[in-house]
Amino acid sequence: VVHGDELNYILSNDLYDKKKPTDSDRKVIDLMTTMWFNVASVGRPTPKLYGIVKTKWLAIQNPKKLRYCFIRSEKEVKMLEEMYLERAEFWEKLPLYSRQKDFKAEL
Secondary structure, eight states, rough: OOOTHHOOOHHHTTTTTTTOHHHHHHHHHHHHHHHHHHHHSSSOSSOOOOOOOOOOOOSSSSSTOOOEEEEESSSSSSEEETTTTHHHHHHHSSSSSSSTTTOOOOO
């Protein structure tokens, strides 16, 4: 799954509405929409553990470790680290303009 793929899972869509969600699908949808609501209302996906939210989504402490929330099902939600670390290291080595000290981002 890539960034944005969850939108088709959470939001109504003619392409995906043909398949009826299972009970497990519904629970994951509830979990994800709860986390989205929490981010919108208080700025954090898991400000407290309650109901379906049983795992605290931890902030990244070290950019080299790329901590993320892994959701396989409503029963398997956990924090993991270093997903695709070699890919991140590749991008870090590229001479991007935004890393230069004299780079100005203007609208």
